Amino acid sequence: MDASRNQARDRAGFTLIELLVVIAIIGVLIALLLPAVQAAREAARRAQCSNNLKQLALAAMNYESSHGCLPPGGFPVRANPASGVPHNDHSVFERVGPFLEQQAIFNAINFELNAYRNENLTAVGTGIATLWCPSDATVSEATPLIPDAAASVGVGSAAWMYPPPRPAGTWTQQHTSYRGVSGIWASSPSSLDPAEIRRARANKNGVIFASSSVRLAEIRDGTSNTLLFDERAHSYYPNAASRTPQLAPYYAAIYGAWTHGVYTFDGVYNNPPNRVRSPATPSSQHPGGINAAFCDGSVRFLKDSIDSFGPTNDYRSRGPILYDAATGNYLLAAGTRVPVFQALATRAGGEVVSADAY
Secondary structure, three states: OHHHHHHHHHHHOOOHHHHHHHHHHHHHHHHHHHHHHHHHHHHHHHHHHHHHHHHHHHHHHHHHHHHOOOOOOEEEEEEOOOOOOEEEEOOHHHHOHHHHOOHHHHHOOOOOOOOOOHHHHHHHOOOOHHHOOOOOOOOOOOEEOHHHHHHHOOOOOOHHHOOOOOOOOOOEEOEOOEEEEEEOOOOOOOOOOHHHHHHHHHOOOOOOOEOOOOOHHHOOOOHHHOEEEEEOOHHHHHHHHOOOHHHHHHHHHHOOEOOEHHHOEEEOOOOOOOOOOOOOOOOOOOOOEEEEEEOOOOEEEEEOOOOOOOOOOOOOOEOOEEEEOOOOEEEEOOOOOOOHHHHHHOOOOOOOOOOOOO
């Protein structure tokens, strides 16, 4: 009887080899399941991002119903005393606030003053979840106001925006993962002269830009073929200062601030999505492309492989996009074939885009 009990006890345990086999099997299962879990999580984040853009598109359409035009990308409130160049304040997202259930924030904004004046600091520092892509890792992290970030790296060019006295306490600003689409290029008026503002507006071929007031009737390419909003990942902005790393805090603060007019619209320059990750081109943290909202309210995923110009880091006088320094206008070189990505960015370019081209 004692011998049989000992044999039973011997059979109850694992040998070392059996234990190693079990551990190896568990490791293989984890290796197989982890990518699937990560893919499922990213799919959920991408779906939430798509929903955010749909909400923004709906807000823009409601704005158009109330005002007769799509919301503007910014207005030149007053010029920089040092350079005379106007600062484009008050972004498209401020304008559509009442249609995003943000009436209280909208009421707190004084549109007659610079977006960064003391009177507007409460709105500047308020985050709006609809403006945050869940895959954009740093977008919800508030950053110091521009002068504080600039002072830390010896850059004083932004200090004019914040006339003293500054209110006591620590003030921050919030950011966004999304931008309005200004067309194939993005630029702002160089002065407050009404003629200059009209000149700059006439040179834009998208729907949201500085001093814009585009009506749906002007979108002759069709609302389903014209981009309204796209992604520009805030988490890439510090990388834009890679050549001068000491400026990273300054860039991280200023780029993508949700109330900042000039940094909340972009141009579809020579680059396909994510090819050149800079403040001037669309980008995202989604593998393979970006989400984009169209003027008909639909949201679609544009692949990195979409037919496009580029890539290049310089959009002035290089390749098919030319810059006329005498007039301040951009133009396409004669005979240029406009690729699909750039064609989707224009409101009335007359390009033919097939539904299966992207």
